[in-house]
Amino acid sequence: MAITRRKITVVGAGFTGATTALMLAQKELGDVVLVDIPQLENPTKGKALDMLEASPVQGFDSKIIGTSSYEDTVDSDIVIITAGIARKPGMSRDDLVNTNAGIVKSVCENVKKYAPNSYVIILSNPVDAMTYVAFEALGFPKNRVIGQSGVLDTARYCTFIAEELNVSVEDVRGFVLGGHGDDMVPLVRYSNAGGIPIEKLIPADRIEAIVQRTRTGGGEIVNLLGNGSAYYAPAASLVQMTEAILKDKKRIIPVIALLEGEYGYDNLFMGVPAILGGDGIEKIFELELTEDEKAALEKSAESVRGVIRIVTA
Numbered sequence: 001m002a003i004t005r006r007k008i009t010v011v012g013a014g015f016t017g018a019t020t021a022l023m024l025a026q027k028e029l030g031d032v033v034l035v036d037i038p039q040l041e042n043p044t045k046g047k048a049l050d051m052l053e054a055s056p057v058q059g060f061d062s063k064i065i066g067t068s069s070y071e072d073t074v075d076s077d078i079v080i081i082t083a084g085i086a087r088k089p090g091m092s093r094d095d096l097v098n099t100n101a102g103i104v105k106s107v108c109e110n111v112k113k114y115a116p117n118s119y120v121i122i123l124s125n126p127v128d129a130m131t132y133v134a135f136e137a138l139g140f141p142k143n144r145v146i147g148q149s150g151v152l153d154t155a156r157y158c159t160f161i162a163e164e165l166n167v168s169v170e171d172v173r174g175f176v177l178g179g180h181g182d183d184m185v186p187l188v189r190y191s192n193a194g195g196i197p198i199e200k201l202i203p204a205d206r207i208e209a210i211v212q213r214t215r216t217g218g219g220e221i222v223n224l225l226g227n228g229s230a231y232y233a234p235a236a237s238l239v240q241m242t243e244a245i246l247k248d249k250k251r252i253i254p255v256i257a258l259l260e261g262e263y264g265y266d267n268l269f270m271g272v273p274a275i276l277g278g279d280g281i282e283k284i285f286e287l288e289l290t291e292d293e294k295a296a297l298e299k300s301a302e303s304v305r306g307v308i309r310i311v312t313a
């Protein structure tokens with residue numbers, strides 16, 4: 001049988017969705033179907049056509065179509081959900097919960113119908129709770145329902161560490177644990193530059209400033225943009241996750257996963273380091289935490305629980 005191209009659906013053709021679609025195509029990870037609501041069908045088609053017309057210049061052969069019909073998404077290998085409203089200055093991600101829960105649920109009903117074997121990556125905020133909503137609506141196994149927060153939060157954290165040390169971002173490693181809110185937990189003890197623990201390279205007060213800036217990194221961009229939230233780094237994060245699955249790369253990256261006992265949490269979606277490969281979330285790593293780290297994680301978990309309580313009320 002002939003080998004066919006992978007099919008990637010991106011739901012929501014706004015800032016994050018459109019940027020993701022272009023980046024996916026530029027990397028030739030598959031053909032891309034960009035979906036938005038019927039009222040925005042023409043602009044969605046227009047964005048997709050504009051991207052496609054960049055392909056001869058940039059030399060990529062992925063197809064990109066825009067649509068409002070889920071029939072076009074049939075049998076997608078990956079579905080990325082960016083549909084929903086974004087926050088503006090003065091709002092928290094949690095303020096989006098009621099509107100976006102309804103949107104994510106309705107999107108997932110279509111995903112379940114048209115792409116029942118897909119791996120689904122959720123971006124819509126508040127993303128830990130939206131991953132829970134998607135999991136409930138899809139009825140897919142837990143390895144196929146994956147939220148994006150940790151790649152982005154870790155990217156911000158590593159950007160700030162590399163800037164502080166004036167070294168290549170390629171040599172900085174670390175990760176962020178917990179929910180995608182202002183009490184997320186950048187794990188300083190597990191962060192290094194060129195293998196050297198950052199605690200040996202950066203004074204404690206500067207590390208604390210980097211941790212705080214990471215926690216409020218989304219808000220920093222929201223305040224600068226004035227009318228929406230970040231999209232370049234979020235799109236890059238979604239592309240890394242998609243690539244890890246489609247190429248079975250077995251990357252170790254933080255993802256929002258259903259916890260069933262890990263870190264002492266049950267029935268909770270939250271960011272944890274995991275292997276992301278051809279079968280989605282293939283393994284969650286459970287690390288030893290200090291009492292302080294445990295307390296910080298519990299604070300973050302309690303925030304996520306609070307938002308999940310709203311969607312389950």
Ligand SMILES: NC(=O)C1=CN([C@@H]2O[C@H](COP(=O)(O)OP(=O)(O)OC[C@H]3O[C@@H](n4cnc5c(N)ncnc54)[C@H](O)[C@@H]3O)[C@@H](O)[C@H]2O)C=CC1
Binds near residue numbers: 012096
């Ligand atoms: N988890 C994360 O790390 C991040 C999450 N986000 C979240 O991603 C979401 C999207 O952000 P942006 O793209 O900047 O917003 P945006 O407003 O530019 O785009 C959202 C798009 O979703 C569409 N949409 C709404 N309802 C829909 C439905 N039922 N079906 C299909 N499309 C629908 C809208 O028409 C719009 O085009 C927001 O909730 C934002 O908070 C954004 C960045 C990072």
Ligand SMILES: O=C([O-])CC(=O)C(=O)O
Binds near residue numbers: 087180217218222229
């Ligand atoms: O801050 C927001 O609202 C969007 C987001 O999740 C991020 O950029 O981290």
